[in-house]
Amino acid sequence: MADGATNAPNKNQGTEDKLPVSLDAEQAILGALLFDNEIFYRVSTFLKAEHFFDPVHQMIFEAAGDLINSGRLGSPVTIDTYLATKQGYLDAGGKRYLETLAANVPSTAGATDYAKIVFDLSVCRGLMSIGSEMTERAKIATLDDSPTQQLQDAEQALYKLAETGKYGGGFVNLRSALTEAIEIANAAIKRGGGLAGISTGLRDLDRQLGGLHPSDLIILAGRPSMGKSSLGVNIGVNAAKAWRAEKQPDGSMKTVEGGKVGLFTLEMSAEQIATRIISEFARVPSEKIRRGEIEQEEFDKIYHATRELETLPLYIDDTGGLSIAQVAARARRLKRQHGLDLLIIDYIQLLTGSGKRSDNRVQEMTEISQGLKALAKELNVPIIGLAQLSRQVEQREDKRPQLADLRESGSIEQDADVVLFVFREKYYLGRSEPREGTEEHIAWQAKMDQVGDTAEVIIGKQRHGPIGKVDLHFEEKFTKFSNLADDRFGGGY
Template sequence: MNEIAAFNATGIEESGASGELPHSIEAEQQLLGAILTNNDMYDRAASIIGPEHFYDPVHARIYEVAAARISKNALASPVTLKAFLEEEEGLKELGGTAYLARLAGAAISTFAVRDYAQMIYDFAIRRELISLGNDIAAKAQLVDVKSEPKEQIVEAEQSLYKLAEQGQTESGFQSFLKSVTEAVNVANQAYQRGGGMAGISTGLADLDKQLGGLHPSDLLILAGRPSMGKTSLATNIAYNVAKAYKKGINHDGVEGAVDGGVVGFFSLEMSAEQLAGRILAEAAEISSHKIRQGDFQEDEFRRFVEAAKELESCPLYIDDTPALPISQLAARARRLKRSYGLDLLVIDYLQLCRGTAENRVNEIAEISMGMKAIAKELNIPVIALSQLSRQVESRDDKRPQLSDLRESGSIEQDADVVMFVYRGEYYKEREKPDESDLVAMETWQGEMANLHGKAEVIVGKQRHGPIGTVNLSFEPQFTRFGNLVQQWQQGGDQDVGF
């Protein structure tokens, strides 16, 4: 082809075969011509495409050499590129280095570079999709004992989501004005909500006050020893957020959650049915033990059915697939956001995810980094539950510390907030003295009465706020945390002495 080829309206060569892959030689020529005419146009294209997105390998090579020179602050023009491309066989077929001059001369509009780049990128993605489809079809036809259909589906899904991740061109530097505007919008949201909270409400007033709500792009670690109630607290928060969900137009003019939110819950330990049972116990105020046994009074069963009906409309989605790799967990979260929206993600719990590293410490580091990446990419808060090491049990004061986070310091490093659930009643109950020791028994009963129905959420790290302890109420029969009524709040409209 010695001259610039003729093209039809679709941007595909007229002489091409009917089965030819989608592409636009003309768009590639126009983009290259614009860059060779004005090197400043390269930055507009580089944020969208690379050499691999070109259909014509000669064009890919020209773009690659031009990009290398521009990156070194050297001029990329038909004259300067000539020396690097003289021996290219493909270029010789197009008329040699004179083709570079024809590209520059035929460039119609340098300011349309971004549009051409997007067009080239879109065609490249279409070709990738066709190639992926062919691979899926070929593997499905190949009957192999080692390749199960389910594994092929997972592999295809991963490839598709990897392809979907590409081309996010709006990342990179942004002006300080834009950053300040976003910060003002966040502060305005907090002001409109009565102050004290810019993020999504947890439904627990004192916890909201300490955290300022759940903020987008934050990774919150909720840790505790077994039986402390971390899963219960996570389900309570998830239910509260989903129950409060209201759809509307946000400050940026985009439709979404104006209150509460759509919640995704990865339950890697409990089944979806067990998790739903816990949420139902909380909503209906019926013991979860009674629900499991089906031991209802008539009024309790009525409450149970009403609570179930109410929960039907809650945007709470549960995935109970065990031992999920972090890559699949991320892909499923993206899919949920695209399909139904996603405002909060809860993962129970971090150590049950799988990574690719052989070393356990490195694997946990990979998982915690992956969870932080999900929070940033989807712009949502992610609450990840975590186990604590047994060293807590060997101390006199059983309150957890940051050093108790199990298996990796990267959890503490990646997290924006680290919270610990602690119930003194659980430990005090196991210190019950012999009933014959009346003095010790009386002291123990007094301490138990003081601790009964109370829990602490210890905020051990908070990147954007203070650390401290939040006192909550805990009703074990309903697996429910709540706002703790302080002494000055008891007795209705008392004069509190202001």
């Protein structure tokens, strides 16, 4: 161990190439927390044992953390007992080295700054490692390792490095998991209770789901013309509109309400999505906007709606034919550059697997659904994946969807945490209108009046709670889902 060194030789490349290392900063932060254990709580939110360059320093920081987290004192005496059998620790001087660290600490006031230096240099070493690995890989061109795949892998490695200390940390003990659970519950209380996740903006759906939970894969499925795309966009806009963040002690911004939303629309263009959103906000039918058949008063509504919408943290990618790997790479980039709290994909059957479209579509959908679930966990955000239902729905008298109606359903149903179905009885009734003037037509009209503009969201699966049904109001000309006017709940959201 070279005390006070600011750089260390890279044994793999020779002493002429130096790794960014500050053993002084590593010793300073260790000495500070040995002197005052409270410092550990201030730096452990971002600093981990693996960020230290010196293996002995990694041992000491990890041992101190284990002792302090268990309510015991992290001192040279207790840590020495903890590490007494570790050969590397003994070679470094053992207890004498710990006492030297504690005695020579420059100042506990600068502890956070020392920790940030250790963290930043660790990131720099990670960048060097990724750069070196990708350089060597790029030198060897093979058919099985295309430049596109190399770019995606490099981006994933960079994302993981950027999120170090947050994601991909391996096993966590129960204490850490319990702390996180309590923080989630506390956040729900601060929101007014009832929601542990992002609000959909739809009161009764939130009551059933408790909001959209981080790391969950939510499948929103339906037959064509049921309104699944509209519902997905409505939820995304509601979340973006409610977005609010608070500044944290470390200077970062943390979302406390709503969310920053990414929307992959593989079927419609960004302009079509924007038109739908404007229609909903301005209360002007989307078909009138597309045709330009609008009065000055309606144009004024559109203008004001656009000014309100342009500030929303909603990001749209309308690239068609994306693979699951490309979606993951773009989502990581969005989170790194702008932040991301909710991801929506319309729709998942338009995605492809890692290779060319497979003859075995079921196998390809398995890769896609598993990839989406893994991405939800990696990014720690809820992902809403819209899905098309098979035609077998149309063959039944009761056309309400079931889990078995999901196309290539096995893996989708298994990987999803929540499965929602959109069903509008009015759509099917409208296609079966009898001849006017007959008794059948009178009965049909009465049924149409009874159904009205009600839509059903059927919860076919939910890991966190019960299945069931939620009734919503759907205004087709504005492609808008909203809460049913219900005196039991006071009408509005």
